[in-house]
Amino acid sequence: MPDLIQDLADVIPSDLRKQVQEELLNGWRLQEVEAKKQAKQLAAFGHANAASSIEGIGQLVARIPPAAFHYWGTRLGYECWEDKEFMQDFLKHNPEVAVHNRVKRTMVGGAKGIFDANGFIVK
Numbered sequence: 305m306p307d308l309i310q311d312l313a314d315v316i317p318s319d320l321r322k323q324v325q326e327e328l329l330n331g332w333r334l335q336e337v338e339a340k341k342q343a344k345q346l347a348a349f350g351h352a353n354a355a356s357s358i359e360g361i362g363q364l365v366a367r368i369p370p371a372a373f374h375y376w377g378t379r380l381g382y383e384c385w386e387d388k389e390f391m392q393d394f395l396k397h398n399p400e401v402a403v404h405n406r407v408k409r410t411m412v413g414g415a416k417g418i419f420d421a422n423g424f425i426v427k
Contacts, residue, residue, distance in 0.1 A: 339371045343400045365391070366401045 316324055346367040368385075376384055376394070384390045395402050 335371065339369050340400075342369045342371070343367075343398065346401065364403050366395060366403055368394075368401055372398070372401075 313321065346369065373385070376390075380390075
């Protein structure tokens with residue numbers, strides 16, 4: 305592998321090597337920064353919009369950016385997303401993707417009776 309890298313480096317003109325090196329470094333960093341930016345945008349959306357549970361599917365726990373989903377799916381196998389320990393660890397290291405704003409069920413006329421327009425209990 306080092307020979308292949310050296311062969312590629314030898315092909316690049318010496319006056320462009322520094323620019324190519326910077327581009328390679330910035331390109332990798334750009335993907336990381338973009339993924340974090342997406343996660344923060346999803347978190348802001350999640351905090352502003354309540355998430356509800358869907359019967360038969362369950363409750364929304366996190367909004368995973370596509371880049372992170374495919375990175376870990378390719379690296380560990382996509383079944384990693386079904387592993388509770390993996391998800392706990394992922395959320396611990398990426399708290400911005402966790403969904404905390406959930407729909408709370410409102411009960412009207414609970415155990416004490418039904419309220420009228422003025423807020424009084426009607427029996």
